[in-house]
Amino acid sequence: MDIEAFRKAGYKAIDDICDYYYSLQEKSVVSNVKPGYLAELVPSEPPVKGEPFQNIANDYQKLIVPGLTHWQHPSFFAYYPTACTFEGMLGDLYASSASNPGFNWYASPACTELEVIVMDWAAKLLGLGPAFWNSSGVGGGCIQSTASDAALIAIVAARSLYQRTHPDVELDKLVIYTTTQTHSLGLKAGLILGLQVRALEVTSGDKFGLRGETLRKALEADTKAGKHPFILVATVGTTSSGAVDNLAEIKTVAVKYPSLWIHVDAAWAGVAMVCPEYREQCYLQDINDIAHSFCTNFHKWGLVNFDASTLWVRDRKYLTEALDVTPPFLRTAEGDAGRVIDYRNWHLALGRKFRSLKFWFVIRSYGIEGFQKYIRQSISLNESFAEKISQSKHLEHVTPPSFALSVFRLVPKLDSQRVFTLDELNGLNKQYYARISSRKDIALTQTVLNGVSCIRLAVGAAQTTKEHIEKASALLNEEAEEALKVWLETSSSGQSPN
Amino acid sequence: MDIEAFRKAGYKAIDDICDYYYSLQEKSVVSNVKPGYLAELVPSEPPVKGEPFQNIANDYQKLIVPGLTHWQHPSFFAYYPTACTFEGMLGDLYASSASNPGFNWYASPACTELEVIVMDWAAKLLGLGPAFWNSSGVGGGCIQSTASDAALIAIVAARSLYQRTHPDVELDKLVIYTTTQTHSLGLKAGLILGLQVRALEVTSGDKFGLRGETLRKALEADTKAGKHPFILVATVGTTSSGAVDNLAEIKTVAVKYPSLWIHVDAAWAGVAMVCPEYREQCYLQDINDIAHSFCTNFHKWGLVNFDASTLWVRDRKYLTEALDVTPPFLRTAEGDAGRVIDYRNWHLALGRKFRSLKFWFVIRSYGIEGFQKYIRQSISLNESFAEKISQSKHLEHVTPPSFALSVFRLVPKLDSQRVFTLDELNGLNKQYYARISSRKDIALTQTVLNGVSCIRLAVGAAQTTKEHIEKASALLNEEAEEALKVWLETSSSGQSPN
Structure with missing residues (x-):
């Protein structure tokens, strides 16, 4: 496809998307297809010769759209919402056209620098304190794919910090604390890392939020039993019921256990903190006081298209000391001089998408x-x-x-x-x-x-x-x-x- | 932004992208900006009121494009290429408009079913044997974000399998094998999982590819020393020099160590297997014979925009037995009945992007x-x-x-x-x-x-x-x-x- 063919196909795609949103209300929310429907409609072999793009775009409408569950449908109330704004789409489109895996500053200065800026914007939007801002030079924020990735990174960083300060503790003595209401990301991180997970009990009387006393008792019992709880994954807005762990009480316990990392997963509800009237309900003050790390997914309730999970840490060294690997082919003059952030050391992979662009588009538009x-x-x-x-x-x-x-x-x-x-x-x-x-x-x-x-x-x-x-x-x-x-x-x- | 405003802004974005590609050759390959350039041009506070989109789109051209390193520039020869095709962009655009985190079949049948199909297409494109096809019902393929994610998943699956078959082995006895030329993904996975990594030596005489004899000696020595090497991350096309580990020789050793998982990372060079004349050089036959898992990044040399890393496994249970967590809110009738693939159990996170669409667009177009x-x-x-x-x-x-x-x-x-x-x-x-x-x-x-x-x-x-x-x-x-x-x-x- 040459540039002019792209212009034509691009206009058509934009028109198709407009049509989709005009007709959304008339569609079924949930697809009517049966398992295996698509294999009956699509060849099992890849084509030998290329096909005209218009055929493919038509097949998208004919074969794929009927098999979609429409998360943007006004009667979609399942799971949690998935953000989809036109501004987010356009951010994705421009980013896709630059196709830039800005894993370090040199690989694309704008990608890194815009992320540094919009993560501070996002922190300020939510009321997160200066300790979490990139401009602090100590803490900072970084875009991840999902809250699962963010929690996994927090747990890895917490384990690494704990092991540096407790070098004699064996891996099988380490315990991740969650509650019975924590998202499956807690258990999954345990599976991935091969670490024990203890799900603390919560009650309906407490609206399924963790109480300080429950945490205190667990810490005492586990410590006595020779175990080492090193992180609590606390939640602001659980998936099942929107429960909020009582971070005020957790704070009073946590001060006595300074080695316990507090990760706050507010994947869904965190964005509510843009409204001052919901900050107390989200325990913002306590998050600012004690959280080592905080995550919310702008791609859920925050108007920025997937993937747009935001992770802040109180000290960026937590991440870089746990994750930094710098082979010769990744060394750069700016990185060696410490003048720039190399975000590749803030996440699991190396390559990363230019996701800050959609944040910039959406935050400025709204x-x-x-x-x-x-x-x-x-x-x-x-x-x-x-x-x-x-x-x-x-x-x-x-x-x-x-x-x-x-x-x-x-x-x-x-x-x-x-x-x-x-x-x-x-x-x-x-x-x-x-x-x-x-x-x-x-x-x-x-x-x-x-x-x-x-x-x-x-x-x-x-x-x-x-x-x-x-x-x-x-x-x-x-x-x-x-x-x-x-x-x-x-x-x-x-x-x-x- | 309403639908008609989106149409206007969308056309403009398409035109901007056309202009970008027409003018690409005249641009500097590498940006001229100095560290910190953007913070001087962008306010440090998010705006209180929304701004007209046209201002933002103009600022993209004025402030961001000059800070990009142009990976699509014809004189960009750094790192490895990052795929960017118009078809890939359009796939991303349609996917972004549906904003569908199809983590299980119910969450969007088309997302799952198209991925099942295009991963078989991609396997056939590369010559991977039927054992790796989704249609086998045993093995299968899944799109990941990056080769780092894919390797991490392979290592987690290998560790899980090894622990099930060797329940008494302690975590600190497990060893990941790489070579001194393996991408940093090997060391990073070791850091993330808290596992030992041993980098086997390679020589310039062997063009930096691992020999069977080196592997055999290491296995013998480590086994004798009470260590448990459980996975070898072999490479087809290393980052530094494009080295290819000698999988034919590795095969002759591996048959004697059936517990050793062989992960083949062909992040960059794997796509060369679309040409029959490069299959031998990539040891395709040996991959088909012995690899437990195989990864190549279509977003490098494979025409599909980032992120488009492909991971195949010989047995999908390797993944699901290591990664499956199913809380009540993720249970579905189709999943419970085992009639469909729930891809959330094939990767690290829960939510996932509708990436199969761009594969479908690109493979059909080319x-x-x-x-x-x-x-x-x-x-x-x-x-x-x-x-x-x-x-x-x-x-x-x-x-x-x-x-x-x-x-x-x-x-x-x-x-x-x-x-x-x-x-x-x-x-x-x-x-x-x-x-x-x-x-x-x-x-x-x-x-x-x-x-x-x-x-x-x-x-x-x-x-x-x-x-x-x-x-x-x-x-x-x-x-x-x-x-x-x-x-x-x-x-x-x-x-x-x-």
């Missing part, structure tokens, strides 16, 4: 006020939904709404005032969720909170309005009635309700 | 023949350069040219027939490289091969022609003369040549 408006709108829509749940006959919250997330379940209110066991209710809710998940006009995900089967609704798509929330709650109430009816019939006929 | 033409052209250009080196008065190869890479140094041929020590030559070559790296009209990188300072020239940018190669060799000869002149003057005046 401004602080634009971010605040978007966050407040998502939370307000979730409040509308929460109100509908409160008014519902059979649906109730399992835990209070958190930011833009509601977790609820079906608890029948029958005239007989019959009381149900947890197993019965779980069986009913699984059937209820099966009904919802078989629908193509809405997407929600299920979870289990301390043994209670429940359903999550997360708000965040740009096109979602109050009407979509009302439609969703009407649909969820109808399906609840239907699920209950079928369940009671099955139940009363003597069959197992499971 | 076809097998297009790939072959591109690879052959790069190699042919390097052969032209190699010829120029052979004809040069003072330049000579340090090791034979490998694929599209030449490694050379300045070895003065003086009338006095003076012979120089290695230290003297290294000093001279460092000065020579300093001259080259201070130029903005060409980019090359330096390296050290078993103590010998040398310079690398890697071909691969799409616009590079024989004229650029001739210009490069003329420039390198001139700089060699100048460097030599200055060095001899300094040298003869009694100052240290270093």
Whole structure:
């Protein structure tokens, strides 16, 4: 494809994307395809000769789009939102055209320098203190792919620091602390690194957030047993229920255990800190006081297209001392002189994408006020939904709404005032969720909170309005009635309700 | 930005990219900016109010483009090429617009299914055998971010397998084998995982490729010493010199050590296997016979924009048994039934980009023949350069040219027939490289091969022609003369040549 053919295909792609967003509301949220659909439509061998690009672009519309789950659909409430802004797309497009793996300053000064600047912008946007800014010269921030990568890096840095200060401790004595509500990134890091993970208990009474006392007891018991907990992965806004670990209490414990690294994973909820009114709920002050590292994913609720996970550390040496490998072919005059950041030593790989560009585009386009408006709108829509749940006959919250997330379940209110066991209710809710998940006009995900089967609704798509929330709650109430009816019939006929 | 504003800004972006490629040859290859240039031009605070997008797009041209090193410039010969095709950009653009983190089948069927298909296409393109195809149902392939990620995953999978079959072996007895020429990804994986790395020696006589005998001796000695080498990271096309480890000999050793995982990192050179005539040189047959895992980066020499690293494994269970974590909120009917691949269990993170789209676009646009033409052209250009080196008065190869890479140094041929020590030559070559790296009209990188300072020239940018190669060799000869002149003057005046 020459430059003029690209111009033509590029315009067409832009038009296709406009069409996609104009028609988004009319599409099914969830794809209708069956497993294996694409293998029946695409040859199993690569073509010998090149094909005209227009055929390929047409096939994208014909074969691929019908197999997409539309995360930007206004009735997509599953998992967490995935950011998609036009400004983010354009940032990606320009970055893709430069195709620059700026792994060190020399490899592309602009890539490194823009990242240094926008990470400070992002820190200031969220209220992170000067200790985390690149301009501090000590701490600093860096763009990662995902919160999993960020947590893995934090754990590696924490282990490296711990081993330097405790050289005699064997690897199999080290323990990563999470809670039972921590994202799978905690367990996965444990698998990857071959380290023990201990998931601390949380209760529904504490809204599934970790208490200081639980941490203190665990530290005492494990230390006594000869184990070495070296990092706590605390969460602000868990995946299952938006729970927030009590970082104020954790702080009072952590001061007595200065070797315990505190990583705060605020993958989803962290961006809410752009609004001053949510900073206390996110324990911003405590994060600024004690966190060794902090992560939030702008590609979730932060308007910057995937991948855009941000990781800040209180001391950049934590990363470079754990990760720096400099073979001769990567040495540069600027790096040797220490005049520049070589971001390759701040992450797992060597090559890296020019992701700061989309941050720059999005933050400048929206401004602080634009971010605040978007966050407040998502939370307000979730409040509308929460109100509908409160008014519902059979649906109730399992835990209070958190930011833009509601977790609820079906608890029948029958005239007989019959009381149900947890197993019965779980069986009913699984059937209820099966009904919802078989629908193509809405997407929600299920979870289990301390043994209670429940359903999550997360708000965040740009096109979602109050009407979509009302439609969703009407649909969820109808399906609840239907699920209950079928369940009671099955139940009363003597069959197992499971 | 609404949809129509996006259309306007999108057309403008496409036009900007066309202008960039039309004007590429007139630009400096390497940026002229000094460390810290951007902080002087960009505010240190994020804006409170959003700005018109056109201002931002203009600033990209004004502030960012001058700070880029142009990896697509026809005179960029540093590191390795980074793929950038218009088809790849368009694939990225469509993928960005769908913003779909298809981490499991339900999260977007098309993302998973297209990846399953294009990874088989890519395997067939390279000649990888059926054992590595997804259609085998046993082995399979998956797109990763970088060869570092791929190697890290292979090492984690190998460690996990080794520990399952050798449950009593302690972590600190495990050893990762690399060679002294392996990319820094080997050492970095060791740092990340807290495992020992042993770099096996290679010689210039063996063109820096690992011999079977070296491996055998190391295995015998380490096993005797109670150590457990569990993986060899072998390389097809090292970064420094394009060296290829002798996989035929490694095979004869490996059959006696069935617990030794063989990971083949062909990050750069692997794509050469699209041409049947390079398959033997890449030891394709031996890879098919013994490799547990194989990686090549299509984002280097393979026409697919970053990130596009491909990893194949002989048994997908190696990955899933090492990496599978399935919390309730990630459970799906299709996954539970085992009817689909959940790629989240094949890589480090959870979320993943829809990268298969750009593979599909590029492979269909170029076809097998297009790939072959591109690879052959790069190699042919390097052969032209190699010829120029052979004809040069003072330049000579340090090791034979490998694929599209030449490694050379300045070895003065003086009338006095003076012979120089290695230290003297290294000093001279460092000065020579300093001259080259201070130029903005060409980019090359330096390296050290078993103590010998040398310079690398890697071909691969799409616009590079024989004229650029001739210009490069003329420039390198001139700089060699100048460097030599200055060095001899300094040298003869009694100052240290270093």
